Amino acid sequence: xxxxxxxxxxxxxxxxxxxxxxxxxxxxxxxxxxxxxxxxxxxxxxxxxxxxxxxxxxxxxxxxxxxxxxxxxxxxxxxxxxxxxxxxxxxxxxxxxxxxxxxxxxxxxxxxxxxxxxxxxxxxxxxxxxxxxxxxxxxxxxxxxxxxxxxxxxxxxxxxxxxx
Numbered sequence: 001x002x003x004x005x006x007x008x009x010x011x012x013x014x015x016x017x018x019x020x021x022x023x024x025x026x027x028x029x030x031x032x033x034x035x036x037x038x039x040x041x042x043x044x045x046x047x048x049x050x051x052x053x054x055x056x057x058x059x060x061x062x063x064x065x066x067x068x069x070x071x072x073x074x075x076x077x078x079x080x081x082x083x084x085x086x087x088x089x090x091x092x093x094x095x096x097x098x099x100x101x102x103x104x105x106x107x108x109x110x111x112x113x114x115x116x117x118x119x120x121x122x123x124x125x126x127x128x129x130x131x132x133x134x135x136x137x138x139x140x141x142x143x144x145x146x147x148x149x150x151x152x153x154x155x156x157x158x159x160x161x162x163x164x
Contacts, residue, residue, distance in 0.1 A: 003150045007032070007046055009057040016055060021045065023101070024163040029057060029058065029155065040064070047155050061149040071129035071146045072110065078127045079112045086114035086125060099130060100159050106133035121160070122153045 001010055008016075011034070021031045033045040040062075047059035066074065083091065093112045098105035111128040113120070126149045132142050158164075 001046075001057070001060065003057050003060060003152055005057050007048065007057055013055075016048070026158070026163050028164070029158055052103055059149065059151050059155040060127075061147050063145045063147045065143040065145055067144055068129060068131045071131075071144065075110065075129050075145050076114065076128050078146070082114060082125065089114040089116055089124075090118040092120065096138065098130075100154075101163075102133055103134060104133060104135070107131065107136055124151055125149070126151060 011019075012062070015044065016032050019032045019034060021033060023031055027050060029047055029049055031045050031047055033043060034059045035043040038044065042065050043063045045061040045063070046057055048055055049058060064074070091112065092115055093110075095110045095112060097109045099107040099109050101107070109128045111126055113124045113126040116123045126147075129145050129148070130145050132140075132144055136142055137144075
C-alpha cells in the first residue's frame with residue numbers, strides 16, 4: 001500500500017465507508033483505516049479526498065500505542081533504519097512541538113522528517129512520538145503513539161490550514 005494507490009486495491013468501498021474516522025469536521029478530506037490483521041502496527045490511518053471515486057491514497061500513517069519514554073527509544077531505532085533508505089533526503093528533527101490538532105498546545109510531538117524535496121512543507125516521511133494532553137486522552141480516548149507517516153504536500157497544506 002502506497003501513497004497514490006487506489007485504496008480499492010486493498011479494501012472494498014463498503015469497508016472504506018464503514019471505517020471512516022471523525023477526527024475533524026472537514027469536507028475536503030477524511031480519514032479511514034483499520035486495526036485488524038496488522039503485524040507491526042496497532043492501527044493504520046489513510047487520508048482520502050471527499051468525492052474521489054478512485055479513492056486515491058493521499059497519506060498513510062501507521063501507529064503503535066506506547067508511552068513517551070519507550071516511544072523516544074523506538075523512534076530513534078526507526079530513524080536509524082530509514083536514514084539509509086532516504087540518504088539523499090534532508091533530515092530534520094523537532095522536539096516538543098505542539099500538535100496542530102490540539103488548540104491548547106498541551107499535546108506535544110517529537111518529530112524527525114525525511115524531506116523528499118528538501119522542503120518542510122512538501123512530501124516527506126515523518127517519524128514522531130505524540131504525547132497527547134490528559135484532556136484529549138480522556139475526551140477522545142486516544143493514547144500516546146509512535147507513528148510513521150508518508151505525507152503529501154496536499155495533506156500538509158490541509159493541516160496547516162487548520163483541517164479546513
